[in-house]
Amino acid sequence: MPNKGDHNILVIEDNPGDFALVEEFLLEQIEAPIISHAQDYKAAKEILAHRDHPFDIILLDLSLPDKTGLPLIQEVIEIALNASVIVLTGYADFEFGVKSLSIGVSDYILKEEITSLSLYKSIVYSTERKKIISALEISEMRARSFAKQLNNVLEEERARIAREIHDEFGQQLSGLKMSLTSLKKNEGVRSDVAPIIDVIVADVNTSIQSLRQIANELRPVLIDKLGLFAAIEWLVSEFEKKTGISSRIYVDIDQPVINKMLEINIFRICQEALTNITKHAEATMVNFRIENNTQILTIRIIDNGKGIKASTLHNPLSMGLLNMRERANLIGAEINITSSFDKGTVIELIVSTNGKENINSRRSFSN
Ligand SMILES: Nc1ncnc2c1ncn2[C@@H]1O[C@H](COP(=O)(O)OP(=O)(O)OP(=O)(O)O)[C@@H](O)[C@H]1O
Numbered sequence: 001m002p003n004k005g006d007h008n009i010l011v012i013e014d015n016p017g018d019f020a021l022v023e024e025f026l027l028e029q030i031e032a033p034i035i036s037h038a039q040d041y042k043a044a045k046e047i048l049a050h051r052d053h054p055f056d057i058i059l060l061d062l063s064l065p066d067k068t069g070l071p072l073i074q075e076v077i078e079i080a081l082n083a084s085v086i087v088l089t090g091y092a093d094f095e096f097g098v099k100s101l102s103i104g105v106s107d108y109i110l111k112e113e114i115t116s117l118s119l120y121k122s123i124v125y126s127t128e129r130k131k132i133i134s135a136l137e138i139s140e141m142r143a144r145s146f147a148k149q150l151n152n153v154l155e156e157e158r159a160r161i162a163r164e165i166h167d168e169f170g171q172q173l174s175g176l177k178m179s180l181t182s183l184k185k186n187e188g189v190r191s192d193v194a195p196i197i198d199v200i201v202a203d204v205n206t207s208i209q210s211l212r213q214i215a216n217e218l219r220p221v222l223i224d225k226l227g228l229f230a231a232i233e234w235l236v237s238e239f240e241k242k243t244g245i246s247s248r249i250y251v252d253i254d255q256p257v258i259n260k261m262l263e264i265n266i267f268r269i270c271q272e273a274l275t276n277i278t279k280h281a282e283a284t285m286v287n288f289r290i291e292n293n294t295q296i297l298t299i300r301i302i303d304n305g306k307g308i309k310a311s312t313l314h315n316p317l318s319m320g321l322l323n324m325r326e327r328a329n330l331i332g333a334e335i336n337i338t339s340s341f342d343k344g345t346v347i348e349l350i351v352s353t354n355g356k357e358n359i360n361s362r363r364s365f366s367n
Pocket residue numbers: 276277279280281282303305306307308309312313317318319320321322345
């Protein structure tokens with residue numbers, strides 16, 4: 001009894017005998033399948049370009065008159081869109097089979113072993129797997145978009161708190177300082193009170209400095225005033241002052257015009273990298289390079305510290321490292337963190353500044 005279900009199948013097969021067999025197997029197992037036939041790659045491309053309904057499955061013979069082997073698989077996968085590609089071949093080359101699976105083929109079946117049931121099973125598994133993968137992709141997309149929104153809200157909130165601290169408390173403390181200074185100048189004030197007022201003014205000054213520092217860490221004013229490069233230069237000089245770690249920074253003269261969210265995420269990644277060096281690296285030197293080349297910004301932060309263990313580097317619970325990767329992902333950048341024991345750590349961030357290209361999908365992660 002044939003099975004029901006939507007099965008829109010394209011068979012790419014040049015051998016008429018093999019096609020007839022495959023068609024017979026399909027009709028045996030599936031009730032009213034929609035079968036299209038292409039005898040070579042060119043015809044398949046034509047059919048795929050002009051199809052009315054998307055195909056669920058493509059059954060692909062590996063040796064066509066106009067294309068064969070891996071190049072054929074790669075091209076078919078590229079034009080297959082949502083269809084699962086099942087390779088039918090006469091060769092029992094195990095390594096080739098594994099390789100074809102790794103580049104996106106759903107299954108690899110030897111023609112001599114094929115039965116109507118094994119073909120049907122492969123079709124069902126492939127379509128079900130495709131459904132699960134699509135659901136996972138949608139769910140990942142939702143999670144990423146939620147993370148992006150959360151990140152934006154967080155940064156806006158930080159900026160708001162920084163403004164509040166700076167404008168409200170900062171103004172109040174400055175007012176207090178002015179009142180104390182005029183109180184000291186007042187002729188009626190006892191002479192032994194004046195030194196006490198000086199101490200209070202000094203305390204107020206320290207508080208103003210601390211507030212500025214907190215506000216700046218929440219939202220570096222320099223980013224908004226002078227842009228990313230100046231903010232990073234400030235970050236590195238603060239880092240050197242605080243830690244005493246000798247720091248060299250090279251910054252390209254050309255500063256790209258990029259949006260605030262991109263700037264703030266790049267800044268946060270650099271901030272986390274330097275905080276990690278302060279906390280963990282035991283480094284004596286840091287090299288910071290920012291290069292801006294043909295709409296690609298490359299930032300390298302190199303320390304000569306003790307390095308990050310491979311297990312830590314790939315540990316999903318390393319929240320700081322995870323955050324750096326997530327932020328890079330949010331802005332479509334590539335981040336490579338390479339480290340080896342006692343040889344220091346290199347963090348490389350590659351960002352497209354033209355606002356279009358997603359480097360993340362163009363290049364693969366190296367760690
Ligand atoms: N530059 C570095 N040199 C040496 N070890 C590092 C460096 N950066 C990170 N590590 C190691 O990797 C671990 C994970 O770093 P991560 O930033 O994820 O977490 P954390 O800094 O310990 O905590 P958090 O960032 O969440 O406050 C650190 O605990 C440390 O052992």
